[in-house]
Amino acid sequence: MAIKPRVPVREQPAEERIHNFNSVPYGYSEEEAIAEAQRCIQCPNPTCEAGCPVNIKIKDMIRLIKEGKFAESYLLTKQDNAFPACTGRVCPQEDQCEGVCILVKTGQPINIGKLEAFVADWGREHNVTEETVSASKEKKVAVVGSGPAGLACAAELRKFGYQVTMFETLHKPGGVLVYGIPNFRLPKEIVQHEIDYLEEIGVDIQLNMTVGQNISFDELRENYDAIFLGTGAGAPQFMGIEGEKLNGVYSANEFLIRANLMKSYLFPEWDTPISVGKKVGVVGAGNVAMDAARTALRLGADEVYIIYRRTMEFSPARNEEIEHAREEGIIFKELVNPVRFVGNDQGWVTGVELIKMELSEQDSSGRPRPVPVEGSEFIMELDTVIEALGTVPNRLFLSRAPGLKTDRKGVILADDNRMTSIEGVFGGGDATSGAATVIKALGEGKRAAESIRDYLEGK
Amino acid sequence: MSHKITRKMDLNSDDFYVEVEAPLVAERFRAGNFTILMTVPHGERIPMSIMKAEDGKISMFIKKLGKTSRELYKELDTFENVIGPMGKPIDIKNYGTVVVASDLVCGHAENYAICKALKEAGNKVISYQTFPTEKEIYPEEVLANDVCDEFHLTTEDGSKGEEGHYIDLLEERLENGEKVDIVFAGGSLPNLKELGEMTKEYNIPTIVTVRQIMVDASGMCGACRVFVDGEMQLACIDGPMFDAHKIDWGAALRRPKMYAEMEKVALEHCKELGRCE
Ligand SMILES: Cc1cc2nc3c(=O)[nH]c(=O)nc-3n(C[C@H](O)[C@H](O)[C@H](O)COP(=O)(O)OP(=O)(O)OC[C@H]3O[C@@H](n4cnc5c(N)ncnc54)[C@H](O)[C@@H]3O)c2cc1C
Ligand SMILES: Cc1cc2nc3c(=O)[nH]c(=O)nc-3n(C[C@H](O)[C@H](O)[C@H](O)COP(=O)(O)OP(=O)(O)OC[C@H]3O[C@@H](n4cnc5c(N)ncnc54)[C@H](O)[C@@H]3O)c2cc1C
Ligand code: FES
Numbered sequence: 115m116a117i118k119p120r121v122p123v124r125e126q127p128a129e130e131r132i133h134n135f136n137s138v139p140y141g142y143s144e145e146e147a148i149a150e151a152q153r154c155i156q157c158p159n160p161t162c163e164a165g166c167p168v169n170i171k172i173k174d175m176i177r178l179i180k181e182g183k184f185a186e187s188y189l190l191t192k193q194d195n196a197f198p199a200c201t202g203r204v205c206p207q208e209d210q211c212e213g214v215c216i217l218v219k220t221g222q223p224i225n226i227g228k229l230e231a232f233v234a235d236w237g238r239e240h241n242v243t244e245e246t247v248s249a250s251k252e253k254k255v256a257v258v259g260s261g262p263a264g265l266a267c268a269a270e271l272r273k274f275g276y277q278v279t280m281f282e283t284l285h286k287p288g289g290v291l292v293y294g295i296p297n298f299r300l301p302k303e304i305v306q307h308e309i310d311y312l313e314e315i316g317v318d319i320q321l322n323m324t325v326g327q328n329i330s331f332d333e334l335r336e337n338y339d340a341i342f343l344g345t346g347a348g349a350p351q352f353m354g355i356e357g358e359k360l361n362g363v364y365s366a367n368e369f370l371i372r373a374n375l376m377k378s379y380l381f382p383e384w385d386t387p388i389s390v391g392k393k394v395g396v397v398g399a400g401n402v403a404m405d406a407a408r409t410a411l412r413l414g415a416d417e418v419y420i421i422y423r424r425t426m427e428f429s430p431a432r433n434e435e436i437e438h439a440r441e442e443g444i445i446f447k448e449l450v451n452p453v454r455f456v457g458n459d460q461g462w463v464t465g466v467e468l469i470k471m472e473l474s475e476q477d478s479s480g481r482p483r484p485v486p487v488e489g490s491e492f493i494m495e496l497d498t499v500i501e502a503l504g505t506v507p508n509r510l511f512l513s514r515a516p517g518l519k520t521d522r523k524g525v526i527l528a529d530d531n532r533m534t535s536i537e538g539v540f541g542g543g544d545a546t547s548g549a550a551t552v553i554k555a556l557g558e559g560k561r562a563a564e565s566i567r568d569y570l571e572g573k
Numbered sequence: 574m575s576h577k578i579t580r581k582m583d584l585n586s587d588d589f590y591v592e593v594e595a596p597l598v599a600e601r602f603r604a605g606n607f608t609i610l611m612t613v614p615h616g617e618r619i620p621m622s623i624m625k626a627e628d629g630k631i632s633m634f635i636k637k638l639g640k641t642s643r644e645l646y647k648e649l650d651t652f653e654n655v656i657g658p659m660g661k662p663i664d665i666k667n668y669g670t671v672v673v674a675s676d677l678v679c680g681h682a683e684n685y686a687i688c689k690a691l692k693e694a695g696n697k698v699i700s701y702q703t704f705p706t707e708k709e710i711y712p713e714e715v716l717a718n719d720v721c722d723e724f725h726l727t728t729e730d731g732s733k734g735e736e737g738h739y740i741d742l743l744e745e746r747l748e749n750g751e752k753v754d755i756v757f758a759g760g761s762l763p764n765l766k767e768l769g770e771m772t773k774e775y776n777i778p779t780i781v782t783v784r785q786i787m788v789d790a791s792g793m794c795g796a797c798r799v800f801v802d803g804e805m806q807l808a809c810i811d812g813p814m815f816d817a818h819k820i821d822w823g824a825a826l827r828r829p830k831m832y833a834e835m836e837k838v839a840l841e842h843c844k845e846l847g848r849c850e
Contacts, residue, residue: 284789285654328598350795352805359821361827361831367794368788371789380615382640382842383842386617387617388835
């Protein structure tokens with residue numbers, strides 16, 4: 115039987131969307147979702163489920179969509195994944211479920227991501243609610259950080275009946291989902307819906323509270339029966355090259371926090387400014403780099419370059435983001451690496467000196483190692499530079515939590531049950547793995563909640 | 574989570590005093606800490622020094638500069654968010670003889686807080702507060718005269734108090750061989766740089782507030798990066814006070830001006846809305 119091609123995803127045309135921050139894909143309609151679901155051959159041994167970091171029951175999720183049972187499909191998905199509307203949009207599906215879909219050989223795997231987002235949106239829009247909170251228990255748990263790991267852990271703990279207080283540094287909950295990933299990829303009302311739900315079921319969210327700074331880790335240990343650390347890996351890394359002090363050189367984190375959390379794209383209605391020149395260079399080629407580049411374009415840059423030391427086929431970004439970036443006119447400068455930033459006498463960046471790179475043998479990441487071509491340096495003119503070189507755990511918290519074992523980079527060590535080196539203190543998400551993915555953070559948050567339950571019940 | 578402003582008063586024609594309910598910040602404040610304010614829900618996160626923290630309230634001195642400060646002055650009786658305490662407090666201990674000096678709004682707020690803390694720690698505390706002329710001098714109730722051992726009110730034109738900037742007066746003092754174990758100072762950045770150059774000659778440790786533009790103020794963005802002894806430090810979590818002798822002043826003086834053009838736009842917009850003067 116011939117398999118039909120994927121049902122195309124309707125999207126905002128590139129020339130239109132580069133002027134706004136609205137969602138790029140429109141999402142499947144009911145008919146489109148059913149048609150896409152009908153392409154699934156319902157394998158007896160669904161490889162997609164094994165490819166999913168939290169083993170969502172994808173086969174049944176799709177079958178229920180095919181049968182038009184959207185509410186059932188939604189609730190089924192929610193059993194394994196607290197935020198399907200988010201992960202449907204941001205998971206690297208090609209490396210997970212879709213990458214091992216049996217149809218991948220045809221070049222047209224089932225669009226599992228878009229189906230997941232469809233059922234999740236359908237559930238939200240139709241107010242489908244899930245299981246309720248069990249009888250209230252007295253034990254108290256503190257959740258530190260309100261990113262996906264913290265949110266998933268808090269939701270689960272609350273459902274078990276514990277008293278849950280969540281502490282968040284920023285004035286808005288959501289972690290990277292809110293301050294990092296732009297609205298055109300993950301509309302903020304979707305995240306807000308999940309947070310509203312948490313508050314509805316009784317999670318106490320304490321904003322503007324940095325554990326280790328304005329409330330101490332010891333206070334938490336005294337006042338709570340268990341603690342979950344979902345503090346993420348939010349601190350930017352800089353290249354450490356000449357010229358980083360220049361005005362106009364940003365970390366991607368700063369650029370995206372300004373744009374997303376502080377909504378500088380609505381300046382001056384919103385107060386926080388952001389500086390975007392005509393020619394913008396983004397160093398790096400992961401999801402963060404794509405987000406920064408596409409944000410810069412929407413903020414009015416004429417030319418935006420991705421500056422990458424390998425070739426794009428080795429980029430860790432989601433395929434969809436690379437594709438969208440290309441359609442929007444982002445220019446990929448491959449096989450080059452910054453040597454220094456150059457500036458004018460007012461101290462503003464005016465360009466970057468790049469050195470050409472060649473790919474050599476594979477390195478530990480399984481990708482070819484880029485090596486500089488001696489004497490190949492040249493200057494590229496730029497008036498804004500954004501460094502998207504990856505992030506590491508925030509040393510502020512770590513320096514105030516003595517006794518918590520970490521690796522050299524500050525990644526908190528946790529065992530299989532997600533317990534850290536301190537008894538009763540659990541961890542998950544980027545804080546315990548280094549910068550990773552939303553689905554991994556969600557999965558670990560949930561797993562930690564189960565371990566916390568076992569711990570509190572003395573199992 | 575709105576915070577009620579309990580007192581607002583003019584300090585001079587440019588600066589004003591604000592006292593606001595912020596029990597959590599007040600309870601944990603130590604000299605050297607600052608707060609992050611959001612005046613309105615769509616506002617910027619801006620850092621402010623804290624002059625004192627009492628009875629669940631904090632007091633600040635604020636200069637009418639751009640949109641945020643001017644709208645606050647004219648229109649607001651609450652803050653959306655008062656966050657903190659942020660930053661590292663100073664090391665509060667007995668140094669011996671300490672000079673605390675300031676010549677600008679934030680510096681004056683810190684002057685009070687640091688004098689008070691260091692006097693309580695048993696130091697001999699000498700405070701210098703410099704204003705351009707008699708006209709700009711703050712009301713006596715907010716000056717550091719009551720929380721130090723020796724108070725010097727100075728004006729640059731000599732219209733009241735001692736004549737001269739604190740840098741010159743302090744230099745005279747050092748030249749006379751008077752003992753000073755450490756200097757804490759805040760205010761104008763170029764003057765802090767000059768102060769550092771001066772005290773370096775006398776080998777006196779000098780800790781100054783390096784005001785930089787901040788966003789999250791929790792070490793997540795790098796906007797506030799300063800270079801101290803060749804190393805990148807974050808003013809929001811490693812500072813805001815650093816050793817004046819080790820700072821890369823070139824970058825520190827330049828970076829706060831990064832948004833000058835956009836700040837004008839924001840202020841114009843606020844004026845159009847009739848919410849700023
Ligand atoms: C721009 C960008 C794009 C990305 N795109 C994708 C993508 O497309 N797909 C994907 O799967 N992943 C993506 N990621 C990665 C993904 O977002 C993270 O892996 C995920 O958010 C980790 O979740 P978390 O809960 O562990 O941490 P975070 O989301 O980082 O949340 C941690 C929270 O803890 C708070 N916090 C930290 N310290 C303290 C403290 N001491 N006290 C109180 N609160 C504290 C922080 O303010 C933050 O809100 C992206 C990341 C970025 C930055
Ligand atoms: C640790 C610290 C303590 C401070 N203490 C005081 C104080 O006690 N009193 C006081 O009046 N001011 C203080 N400031 C400066 C204060 O944050 C700015 O004056 C304020 O942000 C101005 O906002 P605006 O909208 O009124 O003016 P704008 O027109 O937006 O800005 C005027 C100038 O303020 C500075 N500024 C603007 N935004 C920020 C920001 N997000 N972070 C830091 N600086 C910024 C810039 O240098 C800018 O050129 C402090 C800054 C720091 C870093
Ligand atoms: S203000 Fe963001 S790191 Fe200091």
